[in-house]
Amino acid sequence: MKKLILFFLFTCLILPSLVFASGHGHKREMKKGILLVAFGSSIPEASVSFENINKRVKEEFPETPVFWAYTSSMIRSKLAKEGKILDSEAMALAKMTDQGFTRVAAQSLHTIRGEEFDDLVRTLAAFEGLPGGIEKIVIGAPLLSSQKDMEDVTRAILANLPAGRKQSEAVVLMGHGTPHPSNVFYTALMYHLQKKDPLVFMGTVEGSPTIDDLIPMIKEKKSKKIWLMPFMSVAGDHARNDLAGDEPGSWKSMLEKQGFKTEAVLKGTAQYDNMLDIWMDHLKQAMTDHP
Ligand code: CO
Numbered sequence: 001m002k003k004l005i006l007f008f009l010f011t012c013l014i015l016p017s018l019v020f021a022s023g024h025g026h027k028r029e030m031k032k033g034i035l036l037v038a039f040g041s042s043i044p045e046a047s048v049s050f051e052n053i054n055k056r057v058k059e060e061f062p063e064t065p066v067f068w069a070y071t072s073s074m075i076r077s078k079l080a081k082e083g084k085i086l087d088s089e090a091m092a093l094a095k096m097t098d099q100g101f102t103r104v105a106a107q108s109l110h111t112i113r114g115e116e117f118d119d120l121v122r123t124l125a126a127f128e129g130l131p132g133g134i135e136k137i138v139i140g141a142p143l144l145s146s147q148k149d150m151e152d153v154t155r156a157i158l159a160n161l162p163a164g165r166k167q168s169e170a171v172v173l174m175g176h177g178t179p180h181p182s183n184v185f186y187t188a189l190m191y192h193l194q195k196k197d198p199l200v201f202m203g204t205v206e207g208s209p210t211i212d213d214l215i216p217m218i219k220e221k222k223s224k225k226i227w228l229m230p231f232m233s234v235a236g237d238h239a240r241n242d243l244a245g246d247e248p249g250s251w252k253s254m255l256e257k258q259g260f261k262t263e264a265v266l267k268g269t270a271q272y273d274n275m276l277d278i279w280m281d282h283l284k285q286a287m288t289d290h291p
Pocket of ligand 1: 206
């Protein structure tokens with residue numbers, strides 16, 4: 001009898017109060033959104049990369065609204081002077097908060113987990129769990145984040161080498177590079193590429209390996225011609241000027257001075273479907289990680 005009374009007390013008095021305590025106020029309807037975050041580019045031709053990503057994400061997730069943010073304040077202010085207003089990640093998240101999104105999958109369109117990515121992680125954390133705001137934000141990893149990515153990216157690069165390239169000709173890829181510890185991804189990637197094709201080299205404009213590191217290595221291979229390709233999501237300013245420009249400091253000029261013939265293919269990595277597949281895998285992962 002005593003047990004029965006306790007049971008009665010629990011089910012009729014205590015249990016409902018527990019249920020109501022957790023559901024205090026109104027329950028918000030779940031609203032999912034995708035935020036795509038890129039560095040940005042001031043070169044209009046580079047927008048083909050962004051359009052390609054946008055198209056692909058909308059095909060994969062037709063029900064989910066897609067927002068964009070650009071992490072480079074330099075590029076945003078340059079474009080703002082031309083009347084093109086692009087959102088920072090904070091601005092895009094504020095808009096999503098305002099529009100009642102409760103779940104956000106934020107996909108980094110960066111190549112490595114560098115400074116831009118670290119900053120993004122902190123900004124996303126600041127916007128998660130604000131009163132009445134976004135309840136949960138899941139981050140999609142940049143292109144090169146794991147050993148599997150390393151192998152997938154290697155395969156994709158080798159599949160995307162120019163059709164006209166002869167086996168005896170070298171290929172030099174230009175990554176961005178950074179003082180951030182993640183710069184080691186570029187050297188690791190060259191290791192993986194060279195295991196499969198010893199004439200494919202990976203250099204960087206702002207990190208290591210430099211073009212000066214690569215020149216003696218390329219010379220050993222006795223290739224006469226070098227194909228130049230950017231290894232950045234967009235073929236923007238670095239690709240057009242630092243890689244394939246006619247100025248004396250460009251990689252093209254430096255290699256031609258060494259007696260090599262060169263030919264450039266100016267396509268950003270986000271223009272290749274097999275590269276997009278890798279970013280999309282990361283976004284799909286972020287979407288399934290949603291609680
Ligand atoms: Co740069």
